Amino acid sequence: MLQDGLIMYEDSFEKINLILDELMKNSKSECVFLVDKSGQLITMRGNMEQFDSTAFASLSAGNFAATSELAKLIGETEFSVLFHEGVKDSIHISIVAGSIIMVVVFRVVKTSLGLVRLEVKKSVEHLAHVLKEMVERSKRDGQIKKLDESFTQAIENEIDSLFKD
Amino acid sequence: MSLINYASREINCKIVYYGPGLGGKTTNIKYVYKQIDPSARGKLVSLATEADRTLFFDFLPLDLGQVQGFKTRFHLYTVPGQVHYDASRRLILKGADGVVFVADAQRERLEQNIESLENLRVNLISQNLDPETIPFVMQYNKMDLANVMSSEELEQQLNPKGYLSFEAIAVEGIGVFDTLKAISKLVLKAISEGR
Numbered sequence: 001m002l003q004d005g006l007i008m009y010e011d012s013f014e015k016i017n018l019i020l021d022e023l024m025k026n027s028k029s030e031c032v033f034l035v036d037k038s039g040q041l042i043t044m045r046g047n048m049e050q051f052d053s054t055a056f057a058s059l060s061a062g063n064f065a066a067t068s069e070l071a072k073l074i075g076e077t078e079f080s081v082l083f084h085e086g087v088k089d090s091i092h093i094s095i096v097a098g099s100i101i102m103v104v105v106f107r108v109v110k111t112s113l114g115l116v117r118l119e120v121k122k123s124v125e126h127l128a129h130v131l132k133e134m135v136e137r138s139k140r141d142g143q144i145k146k147l148d149e150s151f152t153q154a155i156e157n158e159i160d161s162l163f164k165d
Numbered sequence: 166m167s168l169i170n171y172a173s174r175e176i177n178c179k180i181v182y183y184g185p186g187l188g189g190k191t192t193n194i195k196y197v198y199k200q201i202d203p204s205a206r207g208k209l210v211s212l213a214t215e216a217d218r219t220l221f222f223d224f225l226p227l228d229l230g231q232v233q234g235f236k237t238r239f240h241l242y243t244v245p246g247q248v249h250y251d252a253s254r255r256l257i258l259k260g261a262d263g264v265v266f267v268a269d270a271q272r273e274r275l276e277q278n279i280e281s282l283e284n285l286r287v288n289l290i291s292q293n294l295d296p297e298t299i300p301f302v303m304q305y306n307k308m309d310l311a312n313v314m315s316s317e318e319l320e321q322q323l324n325p326k327g328y329l330s331f332e333a334i335a336v337e338g339i340g341v342f343d344t345l346k347a348i349s350k351l352v353l354k355a356i357s358e359g360r
Binding site: 005006007008009010012013014036037038039040041042043052054055058059061062065066069147148149150151152154155156158159160162163164165 | 166167168169170171172173176177179197200201202205207208210212221222224226227229230232233235237238240242252253256257259260261262338341342345346349350353354356357
């Protein structure tokens, strides 16, 4: 679905965050992440202090990719929902709009898997709509030059100064 | 697949280190982790076997800091090189913005290098990535060993198209940052040109 890179715009970003905040409140979860299938964190909401969010995003995508391959081995396209149960915290992973991974972390004593599943289902539809719009806009804008020359030059200088022995 | 986030003002790119088993992919990443300013790097995640062979991937996020108000991040991944982990390799290529091929320069590893290059081509295509246009850098590693091929031979056998290439001794850090700099710049160039 997405091959040319994703561009996140401010208005879409706000809409997405609103949907995720609502999901978090209604499902009584601790935090929600959106991650693309290549492992890049798109956004996160909630109390994330105890996590390394970048590593979390990368591992979630790896986890999802690995289970999708397992699904294919038994003739499924992918498993659309994954659930990891912990003693204190659990993780619910689902796919939105075919290309974005949504991870919900929740406290076992505060809420239930059933409620999280129900609220995730409701949010997925809204999210899919916003993401679809964003992907289409990304594709249109992907045709034009994304970064200007002075920016590229500044980044190259930064690369030279940081990546050295 | 690069992600440009205008709201949080971030650009994220994914670079994958590919190549035959025991070629030095993880060694490259570990050297970068060790040398780079701790404020510019995140956690190094290694999904390895008990014998320290890469099982799924290694992951290292690098943060270039603010450039004209944008935070630029590179996410470095390695694939497991062993032949039987092909399914995992395919998954890690998903959404890659650039590839570093770490070849083992020892003469007896030539065949494995060629096999791995062909495997890379097949797996890129399976992820809808074009092997002809994806930013690509070649690294000839282990150049300090006695039985290595000459750089001319390596170029001829492994790099007939003449991609940028670097000689390296990753375990001592030689060539590691030159390779990383080259691929980072190629990736940014591709993004800036809207490719």
